[in-house]
Amino acid sequence: MVAGSQSLPYGWRRRTEMYLCVVNRVSTELFQTKGTYHWFDAKDFDWGFTSMLPLDKIYDKDGGFLVNGDLKIVAEVYVLEAIGKLDVPDGIGEESGSEKMVEEDDGAESNDLLEVSVNESTDVNGFQVLPSQVETMSRIFERHPDIASKFRPKNEHLRTAYINVLLSLINTLCQSTQEISKDDLTDAYASLSFLTKAGLNLDWLKEKLEKMSEKKEKQEAGEKRMQEIEEELKDLKQKCLNLEAELEKEKADVSVARAPLSFDDVV
Structure with a gap:
């Protein structure tokens, strides 16, 4: 979602490059990653990936994605081109990165094996x-x-x-x-x-x-x-x-x- 989109002038657009990664605690080779380019505007300001990982894989107690009720998601967004008012000078790209822990209480017992990085x-x-x-x-x-x-x-x-x-x-x-x-x-x-x-x-x-x-x-x-x-x-x-x-x-x-x-x- 584009922050402050309601206050941007008419005709604003943002060309972005986005990366999303669902972290696996068992093996880095099991990371689920997606990346794409997208134009955001007033009619399309909250676009995102509609699918990433099946729920059965996330809730698999030995799968390595959900550990002690936590799911780790990493995202990075780059603004490659901006049309309309921006808080930084024209020609300078905005970059944002985030690393979030999404809590999920699935009622399953924690797997102590996953608390320690295997690799x-x-x-x-x-x-x-x-x-x-x-x-x-x-x-x-x-x-x-x-x-x-x-x-x-x-x-x-x-x-x-x-x-x-x-x-x-x-x-x-x-x-x-x-x-x-x-x-x-x-x-x-x-x-x-x-x-x-x-x-x-x-x-x-x-x-x-x-x-x-x-x-x-x-x-x-x-x-x-x-x-x-x-x-x-x-x-x-x-x-x-x-x-x-x-x-x-x-x-x-x-x-x-x-x-x-x-x-x-x-x-």
């Missing part, structure tokens, strides 16, 4: 990652040092969530074209768009994804042609068998025709 994180270039991810992240920053130079989210949980999406995307591209489906590639392009909109410099990854898509197209085209050739070969083999049978029959007929008549046959 200790390690800082790699300003990003909190799992120990198992440190080597991968270090190699990424070594090869692409400017990857996060324009990355906007500042909240630790949001940054971690985006990195998890990035690592998942990289793992997808490490699969063979036989293992990856077209739906996987569609999801990969959506993830890439999600990450680049947040400011990550991923031109190199886009190039790899395009090459993977080309390889997938070649694989499917090749498999289709292979199937066509196999069908043609099957028909040819059957034709050969038919011709061989016909040849044997002709040989038998010729053999009979060549045989000389016996005395009894003549007389």
